[in-house]
Amino acid sequence: MENQTPLLEIKGLKTYFFLDEGIVKAVEGADITVPRKSTVGIVGESGCGKTVTAYSILQLIERPGRIESGQILWRRAPENGPEEVIDLATLKPNSRAMRQIRGGEIAMIFQEPLTSLSPVHTVGDQITEAIRLHRPVSAAEAREQAIQMLHRVGIPKPEQRIDTYPFQLSGGMRQRAMIALSLSCHPKLLIADEPTTALDVTTQAxxxxxxxxxxxxxxxxxxxxxxxxxxxxxxxxxxxxMYLGEVVEQADTASLFNEPKHPYTQALMRSIPILGQRNRGRLDPIKGMVPDPYNRPKGCAFHPRCTQRIAGLCDQKSPLLQTLPGSDRAVRCWLYGE
Ligand SMILES: Nc1ncnc2c1ncn2[C@@H]1O[C@H](COP(=O)(O)OP(=O)(O)OP(=O)(O)O)[C@@H](O)[C@H]1O
Ligand code: SF4
Ligand SMILES: [Mg+2]
Incomplete structure (x- = not known):
């Protein structure tokens, strides 16, 4: 029977940076569920905490930042053995368990491939090293697997390309090499942070x-x-x-696009042209600036920009993320629920 429990469950995650100027509450309540074999998107304006959330999952937050509270439940199901739940938020960044999970079970690809590909080693050396770090195989076997992986991601003549350096590849080929590197250990979760923004539209697709x-x-x-x-x-x-460090709405894609519930999601939908959909008239930029993360507004973080705010409530009390009855979608807004 298919395992129905989610692969990853982030609950109430808070990640802060403690600077001399004050505390940056980069993530201030992220709740994200990733079911098995599914693709989950995180969207939101620049600076809303998407990358910090991703880095928190892999314990890549460096000082003066740290995970302040919350859980990051990772469910690993060994081939034959009972399922094991690990709270990644409690693991030490350099612990053996975390190093096994990072790169082995959870891989990440970045916007700019040169962040994760070393310029001074060949593509092949980097992939074989990653394979041997996580699997007990010989150097020759690892090389063979690396060639297969390069072939799998559509790099032509992988037997030759394996010995090239990243700078010798085009942007699109480099991105493919990075995907080969991230997937060489067959992770259960791939985190892709803006993986295609640096590429032209055709290569992106x-x-x-x-x-x-x-x-x-x-x-x-x-x-x-x-x-x-x-x-x-x-x-x-x-x-x-996400808005200002909080997940304000979570839903299946069709419901979210057909009927966005949160005023911020509604504004986001109106502000961005959607590929493949006929332009539904004028695009409205969201009014007002994203507030300074040092000084979060009191009450609902979106209230200074919200056209539907309820005076005396939204500017005073912070709404909780609530599951809407009879659905598996959740919204953080006083317009829904009590
Ligand atoms: N190392 C750091 N030190 C201090 N503040 C940080 C650090 N990294 C991120 N931040 C702050 O945390 C907040 C969230 O940043 P994050 O990079 O997660 O945004 P994002 O949603 O990924 O934005 P973008 O879409 O531009 O990539 C921002 O206010 C950012 O300035
Ligand atoms: S809680 Fe109030 S201010 Fe916040 S999004 Fe909902 S209606 Fe707008
Ligand atoms: Mg980012």
Whole structure:
């Protein structure tokens, strides 16, 4: 029987940076569920905490930042053995368990491939090293697997390309090499942070298609961080919308696009042209600035920009993320629930 428990459950995550100037509450309540074999998108304006959330999952937050509270429940199901739940938020960044999970069970690809590919080693050396770090195979076997992986991501003549350096590859080929590197250990979750923004539109589409194909082959889930709502509509099963460090809405993609509930999601939908949909008239930029993360507004973080705010309530009390009755969608807004 298929395992129905979610692969990853982030609950009430808070990640802060303690600077001399004050505390940056970069993530101030992230609740995100990633079911098995699914693609979940995280969207929201620049600075809303998407990357910090991703880094928190992998314990990549560096001082003066730290995970302040919340849980990051990772469910690993060994081939034959009972399911094990690990709270990644409690693991030490350099612990053996965390190093095993990072790169082995959860892989991440970044916006700019040169962040994760070393310029001074060949593509092949980097992939074989990653394979041997997580699996007991010989150097020759690892090289063979690396060639297969490069072939799988559509790099032509992988037997030759394996010995090239990242700078010798085009942007699109580099992105493919990075995907090969991240997937060489067959992770259960791939976190992709703006993986295609640096590429031209055609290459973007090819890379996204490739990720979805590999997802099928490897039974893996994808957490896709993107500004592009068109990409979300085409690739994601579920979406989490973030605003100022909080997840303000979470829903399946169709429901979110057909009937956005949170005023911020509604504004986001109106402000961004969606690929493949006829332009529904004028695009409205969301009014007002994203507030300073040092000084979060009292009450609902969106209230200074919200056209539907309830005076005396929204500017005083912070709403909780609530599941809407009879659905598996959740909204953080006083317009819904008590
Ligand atoms: N190392 C750091 N030190 C201090 N503040 C940080 C650090 N990293 C991130 N922040 C702050 O945390 C907040 C969230 O940043 P984050 O990078 O997660 O945003 P994002 O949603 O990924 O934005 P973008 O879409 O631009 O990538 C921002 O206010 C940012 O300035
Ligand atoms: S809680 Fe109030 S201010 Fe916040 S989004 Fe809902 S209606 Fe707007
Ligand atoms: Mg980011």
């Amino acid at each position: 090819q890379i996204l298609e490739l990720m979805l194909e590999l997802q099928n082959d490897f039974d893996m889930s994808i957490l896709l961080i993107t500004h592009n709502l068109g990409v979300v509509a085409e690739t994601c099963d579920r979406v989490a919308v």
